[in-house]
Amino acid sequence: MTKARSVLFPMIPLVVISVGFEFLIRRNFIPSFLVPAPSQVWDVLVTDSAMLKEAFVQTATAAAAGLSASMILGLMFALFLSFSNWIRQMFYPYAVFFQTVPLIAIAPILVIWLGYGMPTVIASAFIVSIFPVIANSVLGMQSTDRNLVDLFRLMDASPLQTLFRLRLPHAMPAILGGFKIAAGLAVIGAIVGEFISGGGLGGVIDVARNQQRIDRVFAAVLLASLLGILFFSLISILNRIILTSRGTYDSTPT
Amino acid sequence: MIELKNLKKVFTKTSAGLGPINLKIKAGEWMTILGPSGSGKSTLLRLISGLEIQTEGEVVLSSPKNEISFVFQDAALLPWKSVLDNITLPLTLRGVPKLEAQSRAQPWIEKLKLSRFVSAHPHQLSGGLKMRVSIARALITEPKLLLLDEPFSALDEPIRIELGLELRELWKNLNPTVLLVTHSITEGIWLGDRVLVLSGQPGLSVLDQRIELGKDRSMAQRAHPEFLGLVNQCYELLRGP
Known part of the structure; x- marks a missing residue:
């Protein structure tokens, strides 16, 4: 019953808002060239389904590739940064660079380097999503309980043993939290990359905008949001599997 | 001394x-x-x-320093490890094979009345049991x-x-x-x-x-x-x- 409620309850505002917008737009209270009626968006989703499906798969592939790269390389870089204080002091500012760089400004550079198409979109998703992985992983490893660090020192553990047998597993919830944030950002990064280099849902949005097809823009935006939710859910499942397997999963909603 | x-x-x-x-x-x-x-x-x-x-x-x-064991106020157990793995930690860090470490842990598990909890994780234990695990871990190396x-x-x-x-x-x-x-x-x-x-x-x-x-x-x-x-x-x- 509780599970059914958790699915049904969020649907209530969606239905109410959709019906409300349908009414307001059909009665011309809101012009349909600004906001399409939900029924128009649904029509686009049905009639353009083949094209939208292809765009969805393209964006999903690029975002998944960018996210995978940021999870793997971000974690490796975080391990490198956590190895010693001086390494962290030397290299962490460069990690911050990835956070502060305006993607929309460097996307044209990516096109020059990597050309139009998938590589640019993957690079864009990667750049946007890597920082939360690095930041959360480093924070998780640095916030290891001081008594446990002392214990490892007393047990003559090597720096590598302390890193891989204490700091890394200790940081796992924070690392998985970073993956969750990165999952949503990777989709945003892929869409922005596609605005510049074409293809995918970003390309559909860009072309539809130029054609004043607001209904198609909304359909593509809806699919992009669903893609973000899908990625977030997949990482949440991964989070649950890993933390449950080590007996430390806390099912309390956060 | x-x-x-x-x-x-x-x-x-x-x-x-x-x-x-x-x-x-x-x-x-x-x-x-x-x-x-x-x-x-x-x-x-x-x-x-x-x-x-x-x-x-x-x-x-x-x-020597490696014959010192420390028991902290808060038990300082690894939350993702079982009781058995927490107790054998000082030995496995020294490269003792897992099976040997587990057999060496057995007498301490019995002495500290932990036999029923070897596969439990720290969050499943009471404060007293956590401290027993911490003491077993400290004693397994038979410190001086x-x-x-x-x-x-x-x-x-x-x-x-x-x-x-x-x-x-x-x-x-x-x-x-x-x-x-x-x-x-x-x-x-x-x-x-x-x-x-x-x-x-x-x-x-x-x-x-x-x-x-x-x-x-x-x-x-x-x-x-x-x-x-x-x-x-x-x-x-x-x-x-």
Whole structure:
């Protein structure tokens, strides 16, 4: 019953808002060239389904590739940064660079380097999503309980043993939290990359905008949001599997 | 044997931390360290274990550093490891094969009554059980020096007494040098063979007294006039002027 409620309850505002917008737009209270009626968006989703499906798969592939790269390389870089204080002091500012760089400004550079198409979109998703992985992983490893660090020192553990047998597993919830944030950002990064280099849902949005097809823009935006939710859910499942397997999963909603 | 020569630790220029302390502790002796908060009791243990570096003076240890075990106030268990894996941790870190480590853990699991909990994770254990795991982990390497930093402070009185007595029994068989830091005067005097009382800031030795209660300890000893006299003496010293 509780599970059914958790699915049904969020649907209530969606239905109410959709019906409300349908009414307001059909009665011309809101012009349909600004906001399409939900029924128009649904029509686009049905009639353009083949094209939208292809765009969805393209964006999903690029975002998944960018996210995978940021999870793997971000974690490796975080391990490198956590190895010693001086390494962290030397290299962490460069990690911050990835956070502060305006993607929309460097996307044209990516096109020059990597050309139009998938590589640019993957690079864009990667750049946007890597920082939360690095930041959360480093924070998780640095916030290891001081008594446990002392214990490892007393047990003559090597720096590598302390890193891989204490700091890394200790940081796992924070690392998985970073993956969750990165999952949503990777989709945003892929869409922005596609605005510049074409293809995918970003390309559909860009072309539809130029054609004043607001209904198609909304359909593509809806699919992009669903893609973000899908990625977030997949990482949440991964989070649950890993933390449950080590007996430390806390099912309390956060 | 442990010898502290003019041992001093200063944390900041404004507040002195500990010492100078001069002390000799014989091998196999159980010394209790009492003192008000901030007197440097835990710092003394950390200096002896090498976790802190002294400002002045010297710590002379007859046993090598890898024969020291430390029990922290909060048990300090790895939450993602089972009880068995937590207990065998010091051995597996030293490269002892897992199966051998597990068989070496078995007697400690039995002695500390943990047989039913070997595959449990720390979050499934009570405070008393967590401390049992921590003690088993500290003893599995059969250390020459056991440093106990308020190990029973978070436990209920009956569990404190039970665990204290069990630890004393284990100490009698293994006979490591034990340094026990505690806030409980009664517990400290009842379990120890010698008591060191530190004053407040800076932590200086104000009493170093042998406790003549014999090797075996029982609840009845807590009512002995000699025991109560020493408890009162320590209380007066800790209460201050």
